[in-house]
Amino acid sequence: xxxxxxxxxxxxxxxxxxxxxxxxxxxxxxxxxxxxxxxxxxxxxxxxxxxxxxxxxxxxxxxxxxxxxxxxxxxxxxxxxxxxxxxxxxxxxxxxxxxxxxxxxxxxxxxxxxxxxxxxxxxxxxxxxxxxxxxxxxxxxxxxxxxxxxxxxxxxxxxxxxxxxxxxxxxxxxxxxxxxxxxxxxxxxxxxxxxxxxxxxxxxxxxxxxxxxxxxxxxxxxxxxxxxxxxxxxxxxxxxxxxxxxxxxxxxxxxxxxxxxxxxxxxxxxxxxxxxxxxxxxx
Numbered sequence: 001x002x003x004x005x006x007x008x009x010x011x012x013x014x015x016x017x018x019x020x021x022x023x024x025x026x027x028x029x030x031x032x033x034x035x036x037x038x039x040x041x042x043x044x045x046x047x048x049x050x051x052x053x054x055x056x057x058x059x060x061x062x063x064x065x066x067x068x069x070x071x072x073x074x075x076x077x078x079x080x081x082x083x084x085x086x087x088x089x090x091x092x093x094x095x096x097x098x099x100x101x102x103x104x105x106x107x108x109x110x111x112x113x114x115x116x117x118x119x120x121x122x123x124x125x126x127x128x129x130x131x132x133x134x135x136x137x138x139x140x141x142x143x144x145x146x147x148x149x150x151x152x153x154x155x156x157x158x159x160x161x162x163x164x165x166x167x168x169x170x171x172x173x174x175x176x177x178x179x180x181x182x183x184x185x186x187x188x189x190x191x192x193x194x195x196x197x198x199x200x201x202x203x204x205x206x207x208x209x210x211x212x213x214x215x216x217x218x219x220x221x222x223x224x225x226x227x228x229x230x231x232x233x234x235x236x237x238x239x240x241x242x243x244x245x246x247x248x249x250x251x252x253x254x255x256x257x258x259x260x261x262x263x264x265x266x267x268x269x270x271x272x273x274x275x276x277x278x279x280x281x282x283x
Contacts, residue, residue: 066091067103067154069270071147072242075139076165076277078234083139086124086132088149091269102130103151110137111146139274141165142189147265147272156268163189163237163276169215173282178226180282181219184235188212190276191243197222199231210237231282241273 108124124132172183197204
């Protein structure tokens with residue numbers, strides 16, 4: 001090898017080593033970056049599906065005070081004779097340790113739009129602990145109701161439509177040992193169905209999304225024998241407001257995760273909705 005070739009060989013060798021060093025640094029950078037990327041992905045997956053995210057920084061400036069209420073109107077045969085329930089509280093900041101959450105001095109009015117076209121107004125009376133009732137309240141399926149709650153500078157309003165009572169399709173009951181199947185006729189005013197099957201000290205509960213434009217089928221199996229004439233079936237139909245509240249409520253299992261309060265009312269938090277029900281004795 002002559003002198004010029006030797007110089008060229010040394011130069012190429014140095015360039016090769018420099019390139020190798022660059023590739024080595026890139027490789028090491030990737031090795032360090034991949035775990036970080038993987039951890040970030042795991043954190044995103046954890047935040048989205050598990051709820052194991054780091055709590056956000058919540059300051060006093062983020063707090064939006066208001067009334068938090070639960071209002072329900074009910075028609076049809078149920079476990080009791082109460083056809084409505086209203087509870088009013090106020091949303092308090094975590095740093096407020098002196099104010100009372102319960103509101104016993106709110107003004108609550110209801111407007112009933114009867115199927116005949118007549119409009120009737122009701123005022124609710126406070127019975128303590130934030131509870132409000134009116135013993136003269138009459139509710140019929142298919143009616144529209146308006147709600148208004150005023151306390152100090154707060155005013156919460158909402159409306160709901162009373163669902164029609166669920167109708168079980170005649171002849172749809174099928175019994176196979178401990179398995180039961182039946183259908184509820186289609187109804188566009190019902191969005192969710194709850195069923196309660198009661199027999200002595202045994203009970204079965206299930207919640208099903210209403211099909212609305214088709215019959216809704218129930219099929220389930222109990223862990224106990226069904227005795228004709230001694231087993232009672234209750235079917236509850238919930239309106240659109242309760243469907244939204246149940247499916248997107250702030251009450252859910254997602255530990256260590258922040259979720260803003262969800263509401264179906266205007267000017268506050270909570271829900272105002274309606275329920276209707278039916279009752280049969282299995283024969």
